[in-house]
Amino acid sequence: MSPAALPIATGAAIEALRGALDAAGFIDGSALEAERYLHDWTDDYRATALAILRPRSVEEVQALVRISPLVRMLQRLPFTEM
Numbered sequence: 001m002s003p004a005a006l007p008i009a010t011g012a013a014i015e016a017l018r019g020a021l022d023a024a025g026f027i028d029g030s031a032l033e034a035e036r037y038l039h040d041w042t043d044d045y046r047a048t049a050l051a052i053l054r055p056r057s058v059e060e061v062q063a064l065v066r067i068s069p070l071v072r073m074l075q076r077l078p079f080t081e082m
Contacts, residue, residue, distance in 0.1 A: 020063035
């Protein structure tokens with residue numbers, strides 16, 4: 001996949017995940033609210049994330065599990081640049 005195509009595939013994957021959860025269940029990784037999920041209790045180790053997913057029901061977990069192969073596929077598609 002070309003580097004230019006990566007944001008397209010990532011964006012599609014993020015939108016699929018966002019659509020499976022209610023508004024409270026999806027936190028954008030760059031949002032201020034995500035900060036508490038991106039470091040450990042010592043604050044020595046930090047991470048980054050595209051999104052924080054917090055399913056609130058069995059149905060939302062099932063939807064995420066169904067979407068996960070799609071997300072992996074979107075990340076591997078050989079997009080061509082126009």
